């Protein structure tokens with residue numbers, strides 16, 4: 085397929101997402117199934133246009149002067165694919181599968197619309213109702229932070245130190261531009277792709293099958309690192325999901341001590357069993373029933389709460405979630421977070437730590453939750469996060485933002501997904 089056909093397909097998929105309120109991944113998969121002639125390169129290019137259009141929905145629409153799928157598709161190519169409007173029209177000329185080229189009035193709008201003159205929420209590529217949330221979290225930097233959350237993400241990997249090390253993983257991934265991450269000690273980064281390219285399918289690598297590495301954003305690796313799990317500790321990973329953090333904690337503990345991995349949704353824990361086997365993590369016990377946790381009350385050195393959240397810190401990877409999010413969903417997550425903090429913290433022993441993590445950038449889910457928890461539970465005090473950070477990453481306070489209760493990582497500041505981290509010690 086030429087660019088015109090790929091753009092037309094992307095517009096069709098964007099329409100499907102909008103009309104049927106579908107996740108982007110599902111709509112793309114369906115398109116692929118009903119257009120089997122399209123090759124892997126075509127699918128990657130169509131996926132890139134769709135995801136670029138969703139990440140940059142406001143600015144793409146503003147640039148072309150409309151909010152239709154067509155405007156978003158064209159806008160994405162103009163913003164992210166280094167194409168001028170005139171060059172794009174020339175490329176589409178004579179391609180019978182291409183959408184109608186940009187009209188004279190669209191070309192005039194594009195020529196008149198300078199993105200640096202667009203309203204703030206357009207430059208931040210966020211829904212209007214989220215603008216005050218970002219402004220509260222980032223002050224004068226909120227537009228730049230929003231824009232960074234709308235950029236293409238890298239592919240990050242954590243070398244599994246139980247089986248390999250970072251240099252061996254990088255050597256295995258030769259030819260992929262894999263390089264050490266800036267902060268995470270076992271992290272490997274493959275930079276964001278350009279244009280119609282796609283990241284390598286690293287899960288097809290023999291080294292992945294052998295358990296040498298896991299896919300994990302650098303921010304998630306840093307949060308696990310800062311939690312400070314040590315060999316011999318008793319740890320409860322209370323919202324373990326598929327085990328991204330569990331596996332990192334287990335490697336840090338060198339398989340010594342015990343991790344209890346719990347999640348209220350049994351089905352979310354299911355993929356963990358395969359991951360544990362492949363990675364040779366032998367100190368993890370999966371505990372799906374809440375009743376089986378009661379014996380742990382007051383005995384844990386560390387309780388990790390990787391809380392359910394809006395995921396606003398991962399908008400680069402799941403841009404459709406940005407437009408589906410509602411105030412009501414945020415309120416539901418907030419209620420869940422405070423209930424989980426109260427319950428999970430009962431498992432910490434005196435002198436132990438509860439670590440609260442979200443992949444959200446909103447204060448409402450982060451510092452506010454921690455402040456309210458500490459007010460309700462006077463036995464807990466936050467640790468000195470500046471000291472904790474410089475103990476792990478000396479001289480790199482430029483890469484983090486410290487708040488009164490904890491610290492946060494963002495694409496703009498840290499080059500990672502958005503994460504919040506707060507550690508509280510029980511007296």
Ligand SMILES: C[S@@+](CC[C@H](N)C(=O)[O-])C[C@H]1O[C@@H](n2cnc3c(N)ncnc32)[C@H](O)[C@@H]1O
Pocket residue numbers: 322323324325326327328329330346347348349352390391392393420424
């Ligand atoms: C951010 S995800 C966890 C991701 C996982 N820790 C990782 O690193 O891959 C949050 C998890 O919290 C779980 N959860 C939601 N409410 C919960 C509750 N009340 N108790 C325990 N887990 C809960 C969700 O099912 C979800 O799997």
